[in-house]
Amino acid sequence: GESVGLHLPTLSVQEGDNSIINCAYSNSASDYFIWYKQESGKGPQFIIDIRSNMDKRQGQRVTVLLNKTVKHLSLQIAATQPGDSAVYFCAENRGSGYSTLTFGKGTMLLVSP
């Protein structure tokens, strides 16, 4: 389940389940979005990106969906593995052109064997 409070929102799943991590963004002019995975004590690692002229993009075991109407982004991980346990951040490129990235609050994914 998912819990929200003083700590990072956490999603706990069983190995083999599909995981869906959600993100709401704020700027309707943002034209590029990225999902990052961050393991404890390490820098963010690129997972997948999507431009604002698309609504879906698939990678290996991951899919990103973009709903510009409600300013919502999701990351779907198929057949989640214990190695997927990490904090996942969405980031938006605010405005057109190469700008700065604004990171979302993050979701901790815990995968039980």
Added chain:
Amino acid sequence: GAVVSQHPSRVICKSGTSVKIECRSLDFQATTMFWYRQFPKKSLMLMATSNEGSKATYEQGVEKDKFLINHASLTLSTLTVTSAHPEDSSFYICSARGVASGYEQYFGPGTRLTVT
């Protein structure tokens, strides 16, 4: 490709001293480098953006005289935390973007700063 390194990975310093963190792009030329700060269980907060050869652009609320950024070459940016205090203890992460990177930023492994 697109590897970014940071040095040191961990540093402990005493209050009042200054500490320098290096960020290097190892296999590409970074026209723009970014410095972020991250508190435990929190998101990354952009501190400043630096373009090679020009002054850094600091985000609102970030003291430029306390966090000195230098981007003197296309492969190196440094962040110096001056007169460090315990509240400066944090995880500092850099990222780099090259000409061919497009939107994507490549992140370093981070530096854990502890001020005692």
